[in-house]
Amino acid sequence: MGFLQIIQILLFLALVGTAGYIAYGKFKEIYDNINMGKPEVIDTTLGFRIKNMLLIAFGQKKMFKLTFAALLHLVIYVSFCITQIELIEIFLDGLTGSHRLLYHTFDGPVFQTIYLIVINFIEFLSLLTFFVTIIFILRRTTFKIERFKKPELKGWPFRDALIILGFELTLITFIFMMNGGDSALHIQEHGHGYGFILSGALGNALSGLPTGLLAFIERVGWWGHLSMVLTFLVYLPYSKHLHVMLAFPNTFFTRPEPKGEIHNMPAIMNEVKSMIDPSFVVPATEGEVQFGAKDVYDLSWKNLLDAYTCTECGRCTAACPANQTGKKLSPRKIMMDTRDRMEEISKGKKEHGPDFADNKTLLGDYITAEELRACTTCNACVEECPVNISPLSIIVELRRNLIMEASDSPAEWNNIFANLENNQAPWQFSPEDRLKWTEELN
Numbered sequence: 001m002g003f004l005q006i007i008q009i010l011l012f013l014a015l016v017g018t019a020g021y022i023a024y025g026k027f028k029e030i031y032d033n034i035n036m037g038k039p040e041v042i043d044t045t046l047g048f049r050i051k052n053m054l055l056i057a058f059g060q061k062k063m064f065k066l067t068f069a070a071l072l073h074l075v076i077y078v079s080f081c082i083t084q085i086e087l088i089e090i091f092l093d094g095l096t097g098s099h100r101l102l103y104h105t106f107d108g109p110v111f112q113t114i115y116l117i118v119i120n121f122i123e124f125l126s127l128l129t130f131f132v133t134i135i136f137i138l139r140r141t142t143f144k145i146e147r148f149k150k151p152e153l154k155g156w157p158f159r160d161a162l163i164i165l166g167f168e169l170t171l172i173t174f175i176f177m178m179n180g181g182d183s184a185l186h187i188q189e190h191g192h193g194y195g196f197i198l199s200g201a202l203g204n205a206l207s208g209l210p211t212g213l214l215a216f217i218e219r220v221g222w223w224g225h226l227s228m229v230l231t232f233l234v235y236l237p238y239s240k241h242l243h244v245m246l247a248f249p250n251t252f253f254t255r256p257e258p259k260g261e262i263h264n265m266p267a268i269m270n271e272v273k274s275m276i277d278p279s280f281v282v283p284a285t286e287g288e289v290q291f292g293a294k295d296v297y298d299l300s301w302k303n304l305l306d307a308y309t310c311t312e313c314g315r316c317t318a319a320c321p322a323n324q325t326g327k328k329l330s331p332r333k334i335m336m337d338t339r340d341r342m343e344e345i346s347k348g349k350k351e352h353g354p355d356f357a358d359n360k361t362l363l364g365d366y367i368t369a370e371e372l373r374a375c376t377t378c379n380a381c382v383e384e385c386p387v388n389i390s391p392l393s394i395i396v397e398l399r400r401n402l403i404m405e406a407s408d409s410p411a412e413w414n415n416i417f418a419n420l421e422n423n424q425a426p427w428q429f430s431p432e433d434r435l436k437w438t439e440e441l442n
């Protein structure tokens with residue numbers, strides 16, 4: 001093994017090790033942040049979980065409610081999965097200092113044919129992805145797609161989307177530099193290419209260049225490809241693109257209840273039971289009962305996993321009747337705010353220790369009463385979400401806190417609440433008078 005090879009292996013190990021270390025730190029932080037949430041039991045069978053994960057995350061079933069966007073997304077998704085195969089050889093080459101290790105090790109006709117099919121498939125898919133990525137950039141920047149123009153997407157979320165799309169274009173360019181340069185070198189040495197159709201054509205066009213320049217192009221492509229993959233790995237947990245990983249656990253832990261079913265609060269349920277049946281004994285509760293959620297600590301881990309899984313696609317907001325009628329509520333913003341609040345707490349803990357407190361809360365500092373009051377609890381956001389997120393679950397918890405802990409509700413609502421509490425009905429009549437209307441009957 002030559003000196004250059006040793007340097008390459010060391011550089012490869014240093015890059016992979018550094019990227020892996022940084023990414024692990026951030027993934028661990030996200031895991032801890034999700035665990036800030038309260039326990040929630042999701043009582044489903046393994047079959048139900050796997051079915052949801054396969055259909056919705058792996059099979060992209062709900063994406064196809066918008067066919068054109070789904071097809072574009074499918075190209076990028078399949079391309080992302082398939083290009084990982086080529087990455088296996090890149091990693092093996094990086095670890096051993098070799099060049100196209102798989103191609104040269106398994107030189108039987110069957111393996112060579114499979115190898116050619118795979119690389120050609122990757123290249124065609126990469127080219128298609130290049131054009132799809134440009135369409136995605138145009139959709140974000142030029143086309144008038146209402147859900148991408150909402151206020152919550154301004155600033156970092158807009159840049160985040162473009163950064164990843166830029167990564168994709170750069171990555172594909174490096175793939176063709178690597179394979180094109182390598183094909184040209186192969187043509188110079190053997191009089192023919194590997195048999196790659198697209199990069200082979202590129203190699204033919206480049207084969208007149210000096211060998212040193214071709215080797216340089218190939219190496220830039222190889223290291224560039226590797227660097228983009230590692231950069232993506234490090235960037236992923238800071239980005240909405242984390243959904244490429246979290247969509248799987250999030251759909252795996254889909255709640256089994258029918259959409260629209262809202263969990264009762266045990267304390268209230270017992271109160272109502274005792275109103276209906278005076279013999280009912282309200283069970284004793286331990287500690288102070290808190291209604292709803294004020295901050296991320298009061299939400300469940302599933303709510304917090306939802307927030308990190310959100311792709312910011314805005315399908316929920318586009319379907320939200322409150323948003324459509326000009327109200328301030330955007331279910332996408334609810335998810336983004338929840339994630340931002342977790343990140344803020346996590347940053348504070350890193351800087352000031354685990355007991356960090358900043359006197360801020362999700363309710364009030366991030367999400368306002370005006371937004372929460374606008375929700376009709378129609379469930380359209382839950383129905384539309386391609387990765388089974390429930391913004392409504394967070395809205396209901398925050399609204400419960402707003403009303404039952406902070407007593408912050410419009411005066412008109414307060415009358416109804418007072419009647420419910422005193423008369424067990426929304427009207428201003430005593431329960432004893434409820435059957436009075438029957439007195440006029442024969």
Ligand code: SF4
Nearest residue numbers: 320375376378379381
């Ligand atoms: S449940 Fe609320 S947030 Fe969701 S779509 Fe309906 S009104 Fe909008």
Ligand code: SF4
Nearest residue numbers: 310311313314316385
């Ligand atoms: S909650 Fe779901 S539908 Fe709404 S922006 Fe996030 S991923 Fe999209």
